Amino acid sequence: MKSFWALLHRDVTLAIREGGAIGTALGFFLVVVSLMPLGLGPDLNLLSRIAAGILWIALLLAALLSLNRIFEADHEDGTLDVLATGPLPLELVTAAKSLAHWVTTGIPLAIMAPVLGILLNLDLAAYPVLVATTLVGTPAVSFLGAIGAALTMKTRRGGLLLALIVLPLYVPTLIFGISAVSAGAGPAGIGASFLILAAISLVTIVLGPLAAAAALKVQLQ
Amino acid sequence: MQTLTQRLANPTRFMELSARLLPWISAAAAILLAVGLYLAFFASPADYQQGETVRIMYIHVPCAWLSMMVYGLIALSSFGLLVFRHPLADVSAKAAAPLGAAFTFLALLTGSLWGKPMWGTYWVWDARLTSVLILFFLYLGLIALRSALEDEGAAAKLTAILALVGVTILPIIKFSVDWWNTLHQPSTDFTSTVDPSMRLPLLVMAIAFTLLFFAMHLKAMRNEILRRRVKALRTQAVAGRDRLATQGAAE
Numbered sequence: 001m002k003s004f005w006a007l008l009h010r011d012v013t014l015a016i017r018e019g020g021a022i023g024t025a026l027g028f029f030l031v032v033v034s035l036m037p038l039g040l041g042p043d044l045n046l047l048s049r050i051a052a053g054i055l056w057i058a059l060l061l062a063a064l065l066s067l068n069r070i071f072e073a074d075h076e077d078g079t080l081d082v083l084a085t086g087p088l089p090l091e092l093v094t095a096a097k098s099l100a101h102w103v104t105t106g107i108p109l110a111i112m113a114p115v116l117g118i119l120l121n122l123d124l125a126a127y128p129v130l131v132a133t134t135l136v137g138t139p140a141v142s143f144l145g146a147i148g149a150a151l152t153m154k155t156r157r158g159g160l161l162l163a164l165i166v167l168p169l170y171v172p173t174l175i176f177g178i179s180a181v182s183a184g185a186g187p188a189g190i191g192a193s194f195l196i197l198a199a200i201s202l203v204t205i206v207l208g209p210l211a212a213a214a215a216l217k218v219q220l221q
Numbered sequence: 222m223q224t225l226t227q228r229l230a231n232p233t234r235f236m237e238l239s240a241r242l243l244p245w246i247s248a249a250a251a252i253l254l255a256v257g258l259y260l261a262f263f264a265s266p267a268d269y270q271q272g273e274t275v276r277i278m279y280i281h282v283p284c285a286w287l288s289m290m291v292y293g294l295i296a297l298s299s300f301g302l303l304v305f306r307h308p309l310a311d312v313s314a315k316a317a318a319p320l321g322a323a324f325t326f327l328a329l330l331t332g333s334l335w336g337k338p339m340w341g342t343y344w345v346w347d348a349r350l351t352s353v354l355i356l357f358f359l360y361l362g363l364i365a366l367r368s369a370l371e372d373e374g375a376a377a378k379l380t381a382i383l384a385l386v387g388v389t390i391l392p393i394i395k396f397s398v399d400w401w402n403t404l405h406q407p408s409t410d411f412t413s414t415v416d417p418s419m420r421l422p423l424l425v426m427a428i429a430f431t432l433l434f435f436a437m438h439l440k441a442m443r444n445e446i447l448r449r450r451v452k453a454l455r456t457q458a459v460a461g462r463d464r465l466a467t468q469g470a471a472e
Contacts, residue, residue, distance in 0.1 A: 147386055151379050155369040165362040165383060168355045172393070211386050214303075218378040 003088045004096050011100030021069055025062045025105050026112055032058040033116045044121040051120035052130065052181035055113050059134065060141065060170055064163055066105045067145040070097050071153050071216070084220050094216065095209035098146040106138030130181050133197060137177045140201040143208030144169045150215035173200055230308055232446050239439045247436040253429035260422035277335040279422055283430035284328035288356060289391060291321030291434065295363070296388040299381035309442070311377035312449075314384065315367065316441035320434060322360035329353060352394040359387045373449075 015021055036054050037047055047054075074080040074097075083093050113134045114127050122130065148166035155161055180193040261279035295317050301310035332350065333343045344350065363380050370376035 147382075151366060151383055152369070154375075155366075161362075161365055161369050164358065164365055168358040168362065168390070169386065171351075171355050211382055215379055215382050218375050218382075221375070 003086070004092050007083070007088065007093065007096040008100050008103075011097055012103050015069075015100065015104035021066055022104055022108055025066045026108055028065055029058050029062040029109055029112060030116065032061060033119060036120070048121040048123055051117055051122040052126065053178050054120060055116060055122075055130070055134075056137075056174055056177050056181075058116075059109050059113060059138070060167075060174060062109055063105055063138070063141045063145060064166060066101070067149045067162060067166065068152075068159065070101050070146050070149040072149070075153055075219075080216070081220060084216065090213040090216055091209045094146055094150065094212040095205075098143045098208060098212070101146065102139050102142035106142050107135070110134035110138050126181055129194075133177050133180045133194060136194070136198050136201055137173050140173045140197075140204045141170065143201075143204040144173070146212045147208055147215065150212040150219065153216070153219050173197065176200065232308060232312075235309055236443060236446060239443055243436065243439050243443075246432055246439065250429055250432035250436050253425055253432060257422060257425035257429045260425055265422045266418055274335060274338050275419070277331050278419075279426045281328060281331040281335060282423060283427045284324045284331060285353070286427060287430055287434055288321060288325035288328050288353065289394060290431070291317050291324060292356060292359070292384075292388070292391060294438075295321065295384050296391075299384040302377060302381045303385070311381070312442050312445045313438070314381065315377070316438055316445050318360060318363045318367070318380075320437055320441065322357065322364065324430075324434070325353065325357045325360055329357060349394070352390065356390055356394060359390060362387075 033054060036058075040046065040050075071080060074083070084090055086093075088096075110131065114122075114131055117127065117130060145166055148162050148169070151165060152162045176193045176197040180191075180197050257279070261276055265276075295314045298310040298314040298317070301307040302314065329350075332353075336345070337343050363384060366383055367376045367380045370379060
């Protein structure tokens with residue numbers, strides 16, 4: 001367990017010291033969200049109605065941009081081979097790396113989402129729910145993304161392929177993330193959609209590392 | 222005592238068996254398809270409400286059914302590859318993916334053509350339609366991932382992992398019409414909701430399409446096995462030539 005935390009600490013530290021990766025994802029998030037009113041027209045009522053959907057989609061795209069970072073650099077400099085032969089089971093290695101991705105990408109994006117909500121005239125009542133759903137939903141984004149990153153690690157020009165593989169897997173998260181926000185803004189409060197979103201995250205946290213580790217084992221043979 | 226799957230694990234035996242089975246399955250598929258098309262387009266009545274467009278159903282429903290069954294077959298083959306290391310499992314999964322993608326595309330296309338006169342629109346973002354579209358993307362992902370990897374052994378296992386991860390979509394599609402109250406009608410079970418005059422052609426078409434798929438699947442599997450043999454022979458020939466060359470250089 002100690003080496004699990006050490007690996008997590010290392011990945012988080014690397015991402016922070018590098019800086020660029022987190023900045024790129026956040027910058028992309030900002031740019032996509034600010035393009036939306038330009039494309040759809042500045043009608044504040046319309047924007048406020050579709051704000052949750054825009055934020056979620058932009059968040060997924062921004063996260064997608066950073067997925068290949070999970071394994072690629074460590075594969076290129078050989079760290080991944082060392083980790084695979086080390087004492088920590090590969091499943092925990094992938095879990096630590098997915099968790100590090102969530103900490104360094106998912107959480108910043110989730111924190112930034114309500115700030116960008118201002119740009120889209122998001123209803124004030126929806127803010128707590130939006131923060132809650134993005135925080136609860138982004139683990140699924142990182143852990144499902146790790147599967148895609150592990151599958152496409154060795155392919156050249158893996159970016160487009162990664163999107164094709166991962167986006168279908170993101171659809172349930174997206175649907176329940178958005179329906180949780182729109183349900184939460186109403187009088188009923190956070191409801192079944194939020195619980196389903198939490199369930200999706202929990203299932204992917206358990207099963208994602210297994211699938212990603214299985215893919216890495218094939219890649220590292 | 223060998224089980225059937227163990228006996229079939231030998232590609233040579235599979236080639237013999239499939240060569241014997243293929244003409245029968247193809248013939249049965251062709252005959253049933255002809256009978257089914259006749260029943261569907263000439264012998265069955267037009268719907269009192271939908272008129273002649275109801276005949277799209279006889280293509281649409283079998284395609285939709287196959288789009289899910291083929292993914293199930295791919296998932297099963299992937300499981301067979303990863304757990305039992307069955308040598309034919311990957312051949313089966315690889316051969317089925319483009320076929321499944323084609324049937325899914327046909328289901329979406331015919332559904333959209335049927336939707337225009339019935340619902341007034343080619344496409345709605347309805348739960349059933351959307352989940353089938355995602356299934357189509359999954360098929361494309363499987364095909365793209367396999368073609369992006371050069372090492373065939375690794376490609377087989379990685380696509381198998383992706384197929385098993387994606388299998389969660391199947392229950393979502395199956396129950397989407399029951400869980401969400403949407404435009405798409407609930408699934409027709411063959412026992413009660415459809416009038417006998419339409420149930421028979423639909424049943425014949427469903428069986429015909431299934432046989433058609435299995436005929437194409439077997440043929441594609443045979444092609445894949447032959448392709449792998451040719452590749453193995455080529456590698457052997459090149460290796461042999463290299464060995465001769467190095468021997469010649471040493472002498």
